[in-house]
Amino acid sequence: MRTQRDLFIQHIIVITLFTLHILFIIMLGMLIYTPAHPLHITKTHIKMAYGELLTPHKLGLKNAPSILIDAPNYNATKLGQQHVKATISDLYGNKETKMLIITIADQIPPVLKTQDTLVANAISDDHIRYAYNQPFDIHQVFQAMDGKDGDVSTSLYYEGEVDTSKMGDYPITVYAFDHHHNQTKRQVTISIAHITPPTLTQKKAIDLDYEASFHVEDYFEAKDVNGHQARLEASDVDTSIPGDRQVVVRAIDDENNVASMQVGYHVKMYVYHGQKLTSGNNVQDKGQTMTKGKGVNDGPSGKETWYNLPMDGVVRIMRQQGNHDAYWVRSDGVKMLGQYVMVAANLDIHPRGSLVKTSLGLGIVCDTGTFALDNPTQLDIATSW
Incomplete structure (x- = not known):
C-alpha cells in the first residue's frame, strides 16, 4: 500500500520529467529555428575614431555576440576615407554584404606629462613646485604628447595667475591640443617655493678601518641656497668586510629639496702585528x-x-x-x-x-x-x- 509520502515523491518525479521535456522541445526549436527577418546593414557612411573597432551598432544593428563582422580591408589606424567591403552573419546562417564608406578621424586628445626641470618639479600630477622669482613658463612644467601626432607641447597654454615673486599656491587650468583639434585640460596647483637643491660637497675620501663606525658628517657637508646647513643621510656602510664599495649620500633642506651623490668607500684590512704563537x-x-x-x-x-x-x-x-x-x-x-x-x-x-x-x-x-x-x-x- 502506497503512503502519502510515496505519492508526493511520484508527483515530484512526474513534474520534473515534464519540465525537462518542455525545455528539450524549446532548445530543439532554437537550434532549428531561422529568424524570419534577415540581417540588414542600414548604415553605410560611417564616422569612426582613430583606432576604433567596427561593431554591429556602427552598421545600424544591435550589438550581439551572435553577429559576426568580416571586413578584412578595414584599417582602424589609417586616417581619412576608406571603401570597405563588409559582410555580417549570424549563427543561423543569415548573411549580408555591403560596401561601406568609413571616415577615420583622430578623436583622442593628447596626454599631459609633468617633467622635472631646473625651475619646476612635480609633487604629483596636479601639484607642481616652481622656483621662486623665476619667470613662469608652462613648458618647464608640462609636456604634451599625442599618440598620433607625437610631441604637441607647442600648443600648451594655461588660464589663471601665477606670481613667482610671492610664495604660495596658485590654481591654474592647463590646455593642450593635437593637430586634429582634440583638447585636453587639467586643473593643477602651482606652489611657488625655493626649489634649488642644496650644495653637497665631499670633504675627504672615505677610508675606513675594519669594523669602524661611519659618520656621514665627517666626510660630507651640505648647505641650502641661503647658506644654512642641510640634513645629511647615507645608505648603509658595511665595515665588517674589507674592500671597496659604494655609498649613496643625500642632502635635504627645509624645503625638502634633495641633492645626492654616489661615491666609493674603502674598508681597510685589519692588520695586527702581534707575537708569533709558540704553543x-x-x-x-x-x-x-x-x-x-x-x-x-x-x-x-x-x-x-x-x-x-x-x-x-x-x-x-x-x-x-x-x-x-x-x-x-x-x-x-x-x-x-x-x-x-x-x-x-x-x-x-x-x-x-x-x-x-x-x-x-x-x-x-x-x-x-x-x-x-x-x-x-x-x-x-x-x-x-
Missing part, C-alpha cells in the same frame, strides 16, 4: 717548517707551498659564509683569520672553513687554486712574504 693547538712544533726561502715544504698534511695575494675577496667569501673572525698578519708574516693560518686547498677534500694541520699552525681553508688539480692534497699557505 697550543695553533703551532706545529715538530718536523719541517715552511719558510720564505724554502718555497716547498713537507708538512704534517703533505706538500706545502706559500703565496702572497690580496685577501679582500677571500675574506669577503668567508664573511658571506658566516665567519667574522678578524683578519690579521702574524709577526712572522703568516696571514691569519682569527687564530688560524689561512690556507688554500682542494675544496673537495678540504671544504671551505674546515681545519687542517700545517707546519705553521692549525690552518683554516679559505681559498683554492689550480694547484689543487695537479696535487689534491697540497696546501698553499697565505703569507705576506
Whole structure:
C-alpha cells in the first residue's frame, strides 16, 4: 500500500520529467529555428575614431555576440576615407554584404606629462613646485604628447595667475591640443617655493678601518641656497668586510629639496702585528717548517707551498659564509683569520672553513687554486712574504 509520502515523491518525479521535456522541445526549436527577418546593414557612411573597432551598432544593428563582422580591408589606424567591403552573419546562417564608406578621424586628445626641470618639479600630477622669482613658463612644467601626432607641447597654454615673486599656491587650468583639434585640460596647483637643491660637497675620501663606525658628517657637508646647513643621510656602510664599495649620500633642506651623490668607500684590512704563537693547538712544533726561502715544504698534511695575494675577496667569501673572525698578519708574516693560518686547498677534500694541520699552525681553508688539480692534497699557505 502506497503512503502519502510515496505519492508526493511520484508527483515530484512526474513534474520534473515534464519540465525537462518542455525545455528539450524549446532548445530543439532554437537550434532549428531561422529568424524570419534577415540581417540588414542600414548604415553605410560611417564616422569612426582613430583606432576604433567596427561593431554591429556602427552598421545600424544591435550589438550581439551572435553577429559576426568580416571586413578584412578595414584599417582602424589609417586616417581619412576608406571603401570597405563588409559582410555580417549570424549563427543561423543569415548573411549580408555591403560596401561601406568609413571616415577615420583622430578623436583622442593628447596626454599631459609633468617633467622635472631646473625651475619646476612635480609633487604629483596636479601639484607642481616652481622656483621662486623665476619667470613662469608652462613648458618647464608640462609636456604634451599625442599618440598620433607625437610631441604637441607647442600648443600648451594655461588660464589663471601665477606670481613667482610671492610664495604660495596658485590654481591654474592647463590646455593642450593635437593637430586634429582634440583638447585636453587639467586643473593643477602651482606652489611657488625655493626649489634649488642644496650644495653637497665631499670633504675627504672615505677610508675606513675594519669594523669602524661611519659618520656621514665627517666626510660630507651640505648647505641650502641661503647658506644654512642641510640634513645629511647615507645608505648603509658595511665595515665588517674589507674592500671597496659604494655609498649613496643625500642632502635635504627645509624645503625638502634633495641633492645626492654616489661615491666609493674603502674598508681597510685589519692588520695586527702581534707575537708569533709558540704553543697550543695553533703551532706545529715538530718536523719541517715552511719558510720564505724554502718555497716547498713537507708538512704534517703533505706538500706545502706559500703565496702572497690580496685577501679582500677571500675574506669577503668567508664573511658571506658566516665567519667574522678578524683578519690579521702574524709577526712572522703568516696571514691569519682569527687564530688560524689561512690556507688554500682542494675544496673537495678540504671544504671551505674546515681545519687542517700545517707546519705553521692549525690552518683554516679559505681559498683554492689550480694547484689543487695537479696535487689534491697540497696546501698553499697565505703569507705576506
